[in-house]
C-alpha cells in the first residue's frame with residue numbers, strides 16, 4: 001500500500017473494553033486532506049491515537065502505509081514545562097530518521113529553515129515555556145515539517161489559536177496537501193472545514209458520513225451526529241453489530257442508507273440504529 005494510505009477494517013477502539021469508536025470500515029487514500037468532525041467525546045482523538053498506535057484496537061484493524069507518522073496531539077496533552085529550547089523541540093522531529101543521539105549540528109540549517117517556514121526565525125534559543133500558545137503551536141508545526149512524513153495527523157490544531165496563526169498554519173497544510181502528503185485533522189470549526197478540507201468524516205462514536213465535504217456536512221448529518229453522541233451509553237460493552245458507512249475514498253454516504261451520489265457507489269451502508277448496551281461480550 002502507498003505510504004500515505006490508511007485502511008480501517010471493522011475497527012473498534014476503546015478504553016477498558018468500552019468502545020469509543022466502532023464499526024469503522026474504509027480507506028483514507030494517499031494524498032487526502034480529511035477533516036474529522038463530531039461533537040465532544042465523538043472519538044476523534046481516540047481514532048487519531050489508534051492510527052499512531054497509542055490506543056490498541058479492541059476489534060478489527062488499522063493499516064497504515066508508514067509507521068513514521070507525524071502526529072500533533074491536542075495542546076492540553078503536551079507538557080510545556082519540559083525545559084527545552086524551540087530549536088531542541090523542533091529537532092525532536094529528526095529523532096525518528098536519525099536516532100536520538102545523532103549530531104544535530106549538521107541539521108541546523110534544516111531546523112532553521114523549518115522555523116523560518118512557521119515564522120519563528122530568531123526564536124530558536126527561547127525556552128518553550130516562554131512562548132505564547134500560538135508561537136508554541138508554530139514550533140510544533142516546525143517539528144512536523146522535520147518529521148517529513150507522508151502521513152500527518154493533527155488533533156484540533158487551531159483550538160485557541162488566533163486567525164493570523166491559523167491562516168499561516170493552514171497554508172502549511174495546503175502545501176503538504178500539494179506535495180501529495182495525507183493530512184487528517186480533527187476540527188470543530190465547520191467553516192474552516194468547508195473552506196479548506198475536501199473530504200470529511202463525521203464521527204459520533206461510529207461513522208455517520210464520510211466523503212466529499214460539501215455532501216457530508218449537511219444539516220441532517222450533523223443533527224444526527226449530535227443526537228447519537230448524546231444518546232451514548234458510557235457503560236456499553238463491545239458491540240459487534242455491523243453498522244455505519246463504509247468508505248472507498250471516493251463516495252459520500254449519508255444516514256438515509258443510500259449511496260450518494262446515486263449510481264456511483266458500490267460500497268455498502270447499513271443504516272440500522274442499535275442500542276449499544278447488552279451487545280457483544282462483556283469484559
Ligand SMILES: Nc1ncnc2c1ncn2[C@@H]1O[C@H](COP(=O)(O)OP(=O)(O)OP(=O)(O)O)[C@@H](O)[C@H]1O
Nearest residue numbers: 015016020038039040041042043044045046047186
Ligand atoms: N484515556 C481514556 N480512558 C478512558 N476513556 C477515555 C480516555 N480517553 C478518552 N476516553 C473516552 O472516549 C470517548 C471519546 O473521547 P475522544 O477524546 O476520542 O473524543 P473527541 O471526539 O476527541 O472529543 P473532543 O472533541 O472533546 O476532543 C469519550 O467518552 C472519552 O471520555
